[in-house]
Amino acid sequence: MPSDEDLFRAWQKGSAAALEALVQRYHAPLLAHLYHLLGxxxxxxxxxxxxxxxxxxxxxSAYQYPRPFRPWLYTIARRLALNDHASAYKRHVDLRAPIPEREASESDPAIWLERWEQQHELRQALGYLSFEQREILSLRYGEQxxxxxxxxxxGIPEGTVKSRTFHALRQLRLHLKQPVHRDVPERRGQQYG
Structure with a gap:
């Protein structure tokens, strides 16, 4: 399988198939990353x-072979996401609003509900993080x-990446540990008779 760098170099030389291969390779991962980044x-x-x-x-023409392609592509996406995040419209829209879920493919409704609640809780917690914190977690753990x-x-030192990751994870843990308000009463300590 050709490397990303070789494919992009082939695209620069006029191969439409090389560009198509790169788009197919990176469309889904980039979409997932931006989805998390944009709350x-x-x-x-x-x-x-x-x-x-x-x-x-x-x-x-700005790409210089053999520069690593993936970080270059994600830098382009990052710049676009920062511009989007800073727009006046985005500052006035609640990005923490829950997203409607798709139909459950899980046969057991209790399992599906538990999984949905966990995902919903994680999305809410991520919504409390800053753009930079969501970015570092998405790139480090989502895009690996x-x-x-x-x-x-x-464009930062490796130590700063580690520090930002540590602080983002700490903030995420803090928001995940917040009590979740549910309509179902807690069963701890209840007597059944």
Whole structure:
């Protein structure tokens, strides 16, 4: 399988198939990353993925082989996400609103409900993190980028990547430990008779 760098170099030389292979390789991971980065805004994430690939094509001459392709692509997406996040519209829309879930494919409704509640709780907790904290967690754990790749992509020292990751995880844990208000009474200590 050709490397990302070789595929993009082939695209720079006119191979449409090489570009198609890169889009197929990175569309889903980039969409997932932007979805998490934007606090669960599916529509904006889809729009930004398209914009990232348009920028990739438009600015193809800026890529210098054998520079690592993946961090370069994610840097483009990051710039677009930062601009989107800073827009006046985004500052006035509640990005923490729950996202409607798809139909459950799980046959046991109790298992499906438990899984949905866990995902909902995680999305809510992520909504309390800053853009930078969501970004570092999404790239490190969602996209499984190494500390070194993140340092290159974000233009910061590796120690700063580790520090930001630590603080983001600490904040996430803090918000996940907050009591969740549910309509179901707690069963701890109840007597059944």
């Amino acid at each position: 669960g805004d599916v529509q904006s994430a889809e729009d930004l993925v398209q914009e990232a690939f348009v920028s990739l094509v438009r600015d193809a 980028l190494s500390v070194k790749e993140l340092a290159i992509m974000l």
